[in-house]
Amino acid sequence: MTETSDILFRKLEKEFLLSRDQLALIVDGFLDEFKLGLKTPSKGLATMIPSFVTQLPTGNETGTFLSLDLGGTNLRISAVQLLGDGHVKVLEVKHAPSKELKTGPGDVFFDWIADAVEELITVKARHLFSPEQVAGDATLALGVCWSFPVDQTGVNRGTILRMGKGFTLQDTEGQDLAHMFHEAFERKGLNVKLSAILNDTVGTLVAHAYSNPRSRIGLIFATGVNAAYPEKVENIIKLDKETRDKYPAGTEMLLNTEIDIFGTEAYLPLTDIDLAMDKSHNQPKFQLYEKMMSGAYLGELTRLVAMDFIKNDALFNGQVPEGFDEEWSFPTMYMSALERDMTANRQVSLEKILGKYHFEQTPSLQDIAILTRICRIVSTRSAQLCSCAIAALIQQQGLVQKSNADIIVGMNGSTYEFYPFMEERVHRALREWFGVEISDRIRLEIAHEGGSVGGALIAMLAS
Incomplete structure (x- = not known):
């Protein structure tokens, strides 16, 4: 030196x-x-x-729930089976949206998401769900980690703002995010309800609290x-x-x-x-x-x-x-x-x-x-x-x-x-x-x- x-x-x-x-x-x-x-x-x-989330899990909860994580590069949809005692089992499907999807009509993009949700429920993670959930006779709850600006007004309500990261979806800005999802699920015959919109950091705290x-x-x-x-x-x-x-x-x-x-x-x-x-x-x-x-x-x-x-x-x-x-x-x-x-x-x-x-x-x-x-x-x-x-x-x-x-x-x-x-x-x-x-x-x-x-x-x- x-x-x-x-x-x-x-x-x-x-x-x-x-x-x-x-x-x-x-x-x-x-x-x-x-x-x-x-x-x-x-x-x-x-x-x-x-976040409008007012409780943390105890670690004893059980059941199977859906989550969706959309970032700049990938869409990840997961079936999460809560086993109690802080344990989970996760199966997922992962897709990357094309440039055409990212810049095309909003309803086409949300239909693409709904197709991926259907693939998870009926094929990839079918065994994690009850027959009623697979058939659509029982509602499945979905949490959405939307890595884009949203003006959130409730745990499951939020207005889509300009997205960025290469996304310029048509006819989505100013729309309610839950409404766009539910319309797509209805078109595809899926009994899925968006129960929560979350930020990934809030998700990290909740996931660790389990x-x-x-x-x-x-x-x-x-x-x-x-x-x-x-x-x-x-x-x-x-x-x-x-x-x-x-x-x-x-x-x-x-x-x-x-x-x-x-x-x-x-x-x-x-x-x-x-x-x-x-x-x-x-x-x-x-x-x-x-x-x-x-x-x-x-x-x-x-x-x-x-x-x-x-x-x-x-x-x-x-x-x-x-x-x-x-x-x-x-x-x-x-x-x-x-x-x-x-x-x-x-x-x-x-x-x-x-x-x-x-x-x-x-x-x-x-x-x-x-x-x-x-x-x-x-x-x-x-x-x-x-x-x-x-x-x-x-x-x-x-x-x-x-x-x-x-x-x-x-x-x-x-x-x-x-x-x-x-x-x-x-x-x-x-x-x-x-x-x-x-x-x-x-x-x-x-x-x-x-x-x-x-x-x-x-x-x-x-x-």
């Missing part, structure tokens, strides 16, 4: 590794944004969005980041008084925080690297928090830091590898691979990881060590920022003071689950914030199948 690289690492660690005071600014900033979101109507770009009923937070930490938690209805001021008064005192409703759009320059410790990346993004000044820590951005942050080291002759002999100067050319999976490979002979992994770049001189083991250390610093900050969301959600609910029981967080997502040492780093950051005694009560548990199991459970709870 040269004197120059030592100086650069000291500067990088000072800027990227957050002090407790910096963490406090973020946690307090999030708590303020919770309060603001609870009273700001959920129109357009909104946070703290009510396996651990004490779950109080659902957090997705993947390409993007988001979180859900239960909030007292009386605190959700954005719901009009007449709606709030319908619920018994003390009722809690699950909220989709949309924490990905939290964060302002007033309290986020943005570095020159963050600002440079944000400037190159097609949506500058948007999702600043997510850009500092989610899987979509970590690789580019690392590349920009590495470019700074190269320009200061502290990496790759000051030579920019061909292709490395291209924006977004260093994905987060390269960071993950570098941090995972702790073997003595790292030249092999170098060829696998950096093989797409052309080097004038083969990088040394020292170069690989420097690049890996950069990855570690960038990903450690990511873990610290993730811990801020968890800490704020714990404090918003007063979970530390309420009891001495464990605090259960359902965690889902590739960055948390598959990035090496991420789980340990998030735990370490929570320990720094709460201290050993309280942090030992915080249990981060892997939550699976928010869209499928969560959707079916919410359909069950709603029906």
